[in-house]
Amino acid sequence: MTTLPPSVTARRATGPADRPALGPTARRLLSICGALLTALLCALSVGASPASAHAALTATDPADGAVVKTAPSQVRLTFSEGVLLSRDSVRVLDPDGKRVDTGSPAHVGGRSSTAAVALHSGLPDGTFTVAWKVVSEDSHPVAGAFTFSIGAPSKTKAKVPSDAGPDTTVETLYDIGRYAAYGGFAALVGGCVFAGLCRSSRPVQKLTVGGWVTLFSATLLLLLLRGPYTDGKGIGGVFDLGGLGDVLSTKPGAALLSRLLLLGAAAVFLAVLFGSYARRAADADPRRRQDLAFGLAFGGTVVSVGLAATWAMAEHASVGIQSALAMPVDVVHMLAVGVWLGGLGALVATLRAGEPIERAAVRRFSRLAFGSVVALVLTGVYQSWRQVGSWSALTGTDYGRWLLVKIGLVGVLLAIAAVSRRWTARLSDGPAETADETTGETTAQVNEESEEDGESGQDGESGETAAEPADPVRTAQLARQKAAVAKATTLRRRYGDLARGSLYRSVVAEAIVAVVLLAVATVLSGTQPGRAASAGAKASGAIAESTPSVDPISVEIPYDTGPKSGRGKAVFMLDPALPGDNLVHVFLFDRADRPVDAEEVKVSLTLPKKNLGPLPVTLEHLSAGHWSAKSFQLPMGGTWRLSLTVRTSDIDQVTETRNLKIGQ
Template sequence: MNNIWFRIRPAFRRLALWIGIALAIWAPLAWLQTGSASAHAVLERSVPEPGERMEEGPAAVELHFNEAVESDVGSIAVLDDRSNPVTEARPEAPGDRKSLRLPLPELKEGRYTVSYKVVSADGHPVSGSYVFVVGNPPASPDASAFDLHKQVGHEGHGGYGAEKQLTVEQFIMYTIRVLYYAALLLAAGIMLWYALSKGRQPALEPWLAKWGLYGMRALLTGTLLYVFMSTRELMEGLPLADWGSLLLSTSVGQIWLSLLLLAAVGFAVMKAGRIAALLWTAALLAVESLNGHAAAMEPKAMTVAADFVHLLAAAVWVGGLTLLLALWFGDRKEAGRFAPAFSNAAWLSVALLALSGIGLTVYFMPGWDYLFYTPWGTLLLIKSALVLLVMIVGVLLRLRVRKGHFPKGTLLKMDGILMALIIVIAAIFTSISPLPENEPVNWHQMGEEMHVTVRISPNVPGDNKFTVKVWLPEDVGTPKSVALRLLSEDRPESGPIDIPLEPYEDDEFDAFDGFVKATYRSEGPYLPYAGRWIAEVRVLDRDDNERVKRHPFRNY
């Protein structure tokens, strides 16, 4: 017996040795593995809190973690409602290294996103995002901001730009709009040239009086047609008695009445002298500035002022070019005398047109890529190309005039054609929305392992309603947890925004045989800025199996 034990004892020793080595290796790994669940830093508290609404902006953002983080690695960013950083400052780390503080400048009213990506002391990355609100910011403008039906409290005919095909009535309305816009610029332009030229070029005054009369007749006719057709469109389906309420009780109607009044008194203004002509022109263009896209944007004073400068420059150019063309066909010698004055004014006018147009586009468009999303942007690009051609023709005309030659007829005709095209495009695109129209997200996907529905309404930057429905097979049962996250495709470096879902009783008839349904919803400012997003639904069943579905969407 002892002999046998003596022979097998070395084998036991070797086995014990290998078991000891295995235990020595496995023990720390097991400790690390079990400890890893709590080794990563977790955001325990933040100032401001996720979803918090504040009367005034915070002096700083504070993030408090359960473990130490590396303050010199990673980043914290606070983004405004256009996803632009509000500060370039670096976060500060107190002595405990478990918190970070990012000083902030004074924040105005708006929705702000805190996006953080830091590294915990054990080397693991930690990231996330959340939203807080300062004040009571207005909804971000989209196509609905330019809907006159909503402005007058009559929404019975769909959203702005709801019609996808051009109807006969819309074609007539666009035609009248072009006639009105051309008449307004012509009448205002001739009146300006009358005020600038009176007493300086006596031979020009008969031409100014003649074309001033043409302009006033066209303005009165165009304004009557424009106001009538616009009122008819807004009050469709309502009694005729309500037309008076529209014109007298709404800002839109009062603007239209003011335009009609100015068009009617314009005939007497040219006889009243230069000062009256300048005041009338300023009033006409100021009222028209309140009758368009500029009045629907913020800050209103700045956009309306830029639109006024834009209209003023356009009027000088249109009125002067019309007068120069009339003189060229009727009195070449007088055309030669008028050409230098027009050349100087036209060059300044086109420069102001370009600068004010760029300024208005910057205010209207959240980004330059928006020019490719709507017909408004397409028309603006075409108009910009035509203005560039006008500048080239203007340079050629200016060179001839400076050399003492008569303006060349071919160049003048080309300038006139370009002017007509620009007026047509400007008249159309000032009556359509510069921004795309947001549509609610209503996504449903079927699958053998899970059905899922996600609804986001109205799908605008700011407050939204979120609904998530999940169907799992009956043998799997109801989910253990359901999470909805929003991930920004435009800012992939930002962490996901978690939507705090709450269960609710759903009374919709949408059952599926062999599946059980769970429904959740939330409401709040969890969609902070416009752009491309991914809605990610993460479902954990009772056996801790995770199912993930993603759906891309965008808003403006």
């Protein structure tokens, strides 16, 4: 067994295969794309949770911070879009933190944008906390809390539960799973189309099967993480089988399960595409091959449309305006992305492996990619209008800004694609082996020489090998040399002519930008659409305008009726301190801040500038040191004079006055 001759090694060292694969400009482009991808992936994994809140709370009954006269029978919440409810979506806690809601929350009047939960009867006075946690119809969780009071605010109130948002670890894994699912879908669909219409090869098969495995694994991960993601539980919630059952009863859970079932059919499709169909490439009966191709085209279309629909039926396209039109448009958009970007990956894999590919096949993919881009642009324009809604939302919302980034990346991708189309036009269908510029020998000749060396080594040592085992060191050395020759052969095929090598470099650049583009698309799918964000802001603004933002008036008034037991302080409260119906509270405390009763407490209000009043307030004694008037009408706003009289005995009383600005 002998080593390869030095002449062969020298030719390999000086041949075009060992020249730099990428020029300085190409390397700089790849470095910039790689840095951009890293930054976007970091943004994807860190993702702020408020941006994922797609349903905004627009109204509550009782209102946030309101003081109601009597205990309500239920609490109602209204959102800017439809929400999905679970058993614990709305929890009402008393001042001690005990739950006072009963039953499961439900939609009101069949409207999915509402949620209501019944309350126990006979609730005491005090401040109650409503903690809510729902899932938007486009699959993203949103949570929050507000308070209201019965009778009068209490000194204590329940704390907002700490599990209001998704667990950080679960959220990060969920975002990674979503990105992997998009990438796997593109590789699966694009690889199948490329193999069926352009060229099927071992590298394309590996890419396509890898896409199937990635999509299946990501979907299974998303299904297991769905419960912890929406409920705010830790990673341990993955093992909660009861939670998994709840997930499967929701629209996002049903979509993920449907995707897994469709991937089962896709596995059969791949087996036929890269098995029976590939073996019949040279079938003597073209009709049989044509029938099989038609069946594959029909079945592949059904499976790919079904897979794309699992996104459309559970995310942005399924909610908002024109959802009946938006979902099929989203399916077309997803398929166009898969055919273009996945096919791009298949072309990169083919060129990288040095597989021979005809110019007609590359041009066929070029036309296919062009059609996909046209569909992508048309559907993207419609989706942008539907999701953004206005020019101001394009720059004033997170969704709009990410959309601008996506549009910019698509522009870069189209520019590189134009370069690739020019190199495609210059491809030739010459032989795979190419001449070495230095020696004039071809790659095939190098391979033949290395094979001859291996054979001569074996023949020359045939006598020795018959008597003793081969030297393992020499065997390993020959294996390394053969691997080097194979690598050189691959590189010569890849860069054997200017057009093929330049096409490979431009397609690699396209693929890198496409990876970044998928990352941005994943971020967009988890960001509240601009139209929904603007609608939520308008709804909140309308509520704020209809309810002036003034705080209830609370005044502390010291009093002293004479004797030692007649010293203390009174707290006067007026809510909402606006013209119209108001709630009045008076609390008396001794010097140790303990509630204390009095023989009589009187309150009146006077508006001197309008010569109005005094208007007496009819107070009802509710409990020790607490008087209240559930309804007191103030005719107008202005600076009113409060007169408070406290009588602690038949002869001991005092009257204190204060000025109150009401409705100003």
